[in-house]
Amino acid sequence: MDFLRxxxxxxxxxxxxxxxxxxxxxxxxxxxELRSFLLxxxxxxxxxxxxxxxxxxxx
Numbered sequence: 001m002d003f004l005r006x007x008x009x010x011x012x013x014x015x016x017x018x019x020x021x022x023x024x025x026x027x028x029x030x031x032x033e034l035r036s037f038l039l040x041x042x043x044x045x046x047x048x049x050x051x052x053x054x055x056x057x058x059x
């Protein structure tokens with residue numbers, strides 16, 4: 001379980017780095033869904049990943 005948690009944390013760190021790189025490229029308006037995803041904090045990203053997993057499993 002620790003292995004999976006550390007992998008997830010590493011993935012979140014990578015996402016946060018990508019977010020920082022992409023943030024200046026987004027226009028001030030528009031692309032709302034992408035912008036909101038990129039502006040999420042690590043806790044929110046984790047919750048969104050969990051929700052996505054649950055939705056995928058229910059299909």
